[in-house]
Amino acid sequence: MFFERSVVFLAILSVALGQTDDEESFLFVTKQTINRFLVQNKEFTIKYGLYNSGPTTVYNIHLNDAHSFPADQYELLVGTLSAKWERLNAGTNLTHIVVLKPKQSGISNSTYAIVTYQKSEKNTDVQKTYSSEFGDVYIMTSREYDRRFSSHIIDWLLFTAMASPCIVFPFFLWFKSKSKYEALVTKEKSSKKAQ
Amino acid sequence: MLKKIKISHLKQVISPSIVHIHVDQSLNAKLLSIYIYTSAVVSLIGGSDRHLYKMFRVVLAALTIIALVNGETCESPEFKVVSHSTRDARLTAESAAQLEITVKCKNGKQPGTLYADINGQVIPCAQTPTAPGKYFIGVAANTHKELASGRTKIKLYDDDSYSALRKARTEDATKAVKPFGQVELNHPGVSYGPWLPSEFFAVCTFGLVWWAAYRERSKILG
Numbered sequence: 393m394f395f396e397r398s399v400v401f402l403a404i405l406s407v408a409l410g411q412t413d414d415e416e417s418f419l420f421v422t423k424q425t426i427n428r429f430l431v432q433n434k435e436f437t438i439k440y441g442l443y444n445s446g447p448t449t450v451y452n453i454h455l456n457d458a459h460s461f462p463a464d465q466y467e468l469l470v471g472t473l474s475a476k477w478e479r480l481n482a483g484t485n486l487t488h489i490v491v492l493k494p495k496q497s498g499i500s501n502s503t504y505a506i507v508t509y510q511k512s513e514k515n516t517d518v519q520k521t522y523s524s525e526f527g528d529v530y531i532m533t534s535r536e537y538d539r540r541f542s543s544h545i546i547d548w549l550l551f552t553a554m555a556s557p558c559i560v561f562p563f564f565l566w567f568k569s570k571s572k573y574e575a576l577v578t579k580e581k582s583s584k585k586a587q
Numbered sequence: 588m589l590k591k592i593k594i595s596h597l598k599q600v601i602s603p604s605i606v607h608i609h610v611d612q613s614l615n616a617k618l619l620s621i622y623i624y625t626s627a628v629v630s631l632i633g634g635s636d637r638h639l640y641k642m643f644r645v646v647l648a649a650l651t652i653i654a655l656v657n658g659e660t661c662e663s664p665e666f667k668v669v670s671h672s673t674r675d676a677r678l679t680a681e682s683a684a685q686l687e688i689t690v691k692c693k694n695g696k697q698p699g700t701l702y703a704d705i706n707g708q709v710i711p712c713a714q715t716p717t718a719p720g721k722y723f724i725g726v727a728a729n730t731h732k733e734l735a736s737g738r739t740k741i742k743l744y745d746d747d748s749y750s751a752l753r754k755a756r757t758e759d760a761t762k763a764v765k766p767f768g769q770v771e772l773n774h775p776g777v778s779y780g781p782w783l784p785s786e787f788f789a790v791c792t793f794g795l796v797w798w799a800a801y802r803e804r805s806k807i808l809g
Binding site: 428431484 | 669671673675677678679680681682683684685687700708710711712713714715716717718721723725726727780781784785786788789792796800
């Protein structure tokens with residue numbers, strides 16, 4: 393009897409304590425790049441998506457990603473690598489865009505961003521979560537990119553300049569002899585007419 | 588002369604009005620609520636005594652004017668916007684835009700938190716600890732076409748207007764909330780590269796040269 397009662401009591405207690413998990417929200421953070429190619433000295437855009445899954449609002453969100461992109465390898469053009477938001481309502485999502493410019497080419501490793509937030513306004517316990525990462529990326533040199541994608545007008549102009557002696561010189565010779573021959577023909581004709 | 592009114596009757600009338608006063612709002616609202624409270628008291632007590640009533644009204648009007656002038660909220664803000672969006676469609680697979688807003692208020696105060704209305708969703712703006720006066724808004728689109736090119740107006744709300752927006756239940760009430768300000772996102776559009784590649788022009792030019800030479804040659808031979 394006592395055993396049954398204590399088991400029932402323990403079951404109710406565990407359910408009651410377990411209820412607290414349903415009322416808290418969890419923040420998912422994704423970190424992606426929207427670039428097809430990463431090119432040295434061209435824009436490198438990173439998109440951070442913050443998703444609040446769960447029924448409650450989260451407060452005091454801090455995103456810190458300065459360790460993934462050190463200042464000597466990347467230059468910050470737009471946005472900020474350490475951002476903070478006051479709150480994120482339940483079921484809503486946020487996007488944060490950062491645009492960098494890689495200074496060096498080669499393989500670059502980037503780690504995840506660290507995000508901290510508070511689950512409720514009064515409770516100042518800070519929850520830490522990590523974003524997703526896109527791992528090793530290859531940054532190509534600007535020459536490689538231009539070979540594929542730039543408009544090659546300058547290349548064609550240079551080619552025309554180099555090929556033109558081969559064409560213009562024989563044309564000039566022909567034109568000179570042609571004009572001399574035609575002048576001779578007209579002179580003969582006019583002399584025949586005079587006769 | 589003051590009217591003789593029972594104290595209990597007075598309490599009955601005044602207490603409901605006190606209940607509706609929110610204590611945690613700005614100084615402006617606090618002073619305004621004190622004004623309403625005391626004017627309610629005065630109208631009950633000094634109804635017949637015109638001089639007393641007039642004096643109270645003047646004092647309370649002065650108080651509200653002072654409250655409005657030294658308000659905690661940002662009055663008539665000026666926005667300076669730096670807008671950036673993806674321009675090259677061959678380099679990026681999706682479109683994204685970022686707005687950097689710097690707010691300047693007449694009374695030198697900063698708005699606190701700003702909320703932006705993007706595609707119907709009102710989300711908070713990011714701030715950074717390194718640069719306190721700047722607010723960042725990010726917009727992402729899955730395809731290049733989804734991010735509208737040209738100027739898009741984005742409404743901004745501060746704490747007071749945001750809480751008013753949250754309380755509004757109907758469509759009309761939501762539209763009636765006055766936003767804190769409005770900024771524009773300028774997206775010039777994405778480019779996929781030049782329409783005609785340079786090889787086309789090279790082929791045309793050399794083709795013309797060849798055709799002229801062939802014509803002359805056939806004239807000579809024929």
